Every structure is written in structure tokens, then in C-alpha cells.
Amino acid sequence: MSQTMLESYIEKMVRQAVTSSLSNQLVTNEKIKPIVVANWKMNMNLDSISEFVYDFSKTNVPVDVVICPPAPYLYVLNGWQIKLNALFSIGAQNVHSESKGAFTGDVSAEQLVDVGCEYVIIGHSERRAIGETNSFIHQKVKHALNTGLIPILCVGESEEERKQQKTNVVVEEQILSALQNIQDISRVIIAYEPVWAIGTGQSAAPEQAQEVHHFIRSVLSKHFGVTAGRTPILYGGSAKPENAKEFSAMADINGLLVGGASLKAGDFSKIIQAFC
Ligand code: PGA
Secondary structure (H helix, E strand, O other): OOHHHHHHHHHHHHHHHHHHHHHHHHHHHOOOOOEEEEEOOOOOOHHHHHHHHHHHOOOOOOOEEEEEOOHHHHHHHHHHHHHOOOOOEEEEOOOOOOOOOOOOOOOOHHHHHHOOOOEEEEOOHHHHOOOOOHHHHHHHHHHHHHHOOEEEEEEOOOHHHHHOOOHHHHHHHHHHHHHOOOOOOOOOEEEEOOHHHOOOOOOOOHHHHHHHHHHHHHHHHHHHHHHHHHOOEEEEOOOOHHHHHHHHOOOOOOEEEEOHHHOOHHHHHHHHHOOO
């Protein structure tokens, strides 16, 4: 090996060692800022949104809050968001994988950005239940990222799958197929939402959720390296003021995706306070 080759080899090794040590520090030391997301589903109208926003404006919001209203109200909420000095961000509940075209009833990522959206929920079990496949979900995630939206990718097992001890297999498959060939997942949020806990009033036990969140982090770590330590992993499924604090105490739970309990500003605020 010539002197120059040796020097450049040593330089490369030193650079790799420094990068790897910095990366490890990022994984272990960096604290992920909590995110609490409201998924209003097909609820609310102009009156109840005004009421919500009026009440919510009194809330102290030290964490990132995202509100996902039904599509017709995105622009209205964008107006409120500007008036309230970005007290919350806006997310959509769904998006198509194409930019435009003959897709009756669908909305594109570009249109969502146009009305002030920064986030989008993708792969919610209520959409998977009406036929959304892993491959369509992958196309949506890819397009959302390319358009500048932050995807909140929902994964989770059914009751039957949990009984058959397939939780990890299902969740891993959903994550890997949605994120395949995506090199940089630094702008992706994962939401673990066990299907049996959604809208049932019966949430997962915080320790049970933590176990799956920890598994999700290990899957991300194996396939996406250092970014895994910084990926927010939210829990969703009957989260409410009464259990939010316990979820917030879990090491790998970085926030909540809240359905029913996000419709009243008072309840939603209490959930947010649990993460302060
Ligand atoms: P839930 O819904 O809080 O009403 O269970 C959560 C969700 O579906 O995102």
C-alpha cells in the first residue's frame, strides 16, 4: 500500500469512527420531543370546530400538537392556526399517491400542502379495513415525503393476530413494506395502533404498548440505523386523559394519536399536559 493510499485509508477509518460515535450519542442521548395528534375522523362541523378552537386557545401547549380534521375543514383550520400563531399544526387523515388526475373523491399531497397541511396520517386501520394494501400505503408514504409532508404511518395488529402471537410479525411487515427503499426516514412518524384498542374504550396496557414500541424501534434501528433513535413512535387506541400520564412514562412512547378523546378541547388539553 502506498503512503497516499495508507493516509487516505486512515483518514477514512477515523472519519467512520467519529461518525459512528456521534451517531451512537444521538441514539442514546437525544430526547424526542413529544407529539400529540388529534384524529377527528368523520366528526365535527364548523360550529364545533369554532368551539374547540376557542377552548383550546386557552391551553398551554409546550409539545408539538397536530390536529387532523375531516378534509373539508382543513382550510378552515388553517385560518385558525394562523390567527392563533401556530398553536398547533394541521394534518390530513389520508392522501392519494398521485399528484393529480382522475381519482374521484381523493386528495393529493400537493393539495394538502396548498391548504397548510404539514402532516398526514397514512395506513390507518380504518382505511386498511376498506382495502388499502401495504403496497398502496408505501406509494402514499413515498409521495407524501417527496411533497414535503410528514407521514404518520399507522401500524398495528388485530385481536386475532395478537391472540396468535403475531403482533411483531404483523407490525414489522407493515413497517418494512411501507418504508421499503426509503433511505431517509428522519421525517417519518410511526403510530402503533392495535386495532382491538381503537374506539373500544379498552386501551393497551402501557407496558404492553411499550413492548411493541421497543420492538418497533429495534426494527427501525436494524433497517435504518441511527435515525431510529430519533423517530417519534406514538401510541393510539382509546388514549384518554385518565391513561395519558401512564403512556407518557414509557421510554419508547413519544406521544399519542387520539381519536374520540380529541373531540373536546378540555380532554385533549389534559392529554397534552400529560406529556409536559
Ligand atoms: P380512539 O382512536 O382514540 O378513538 O381509539 C384512535 C385512532 O383511531 O387513531
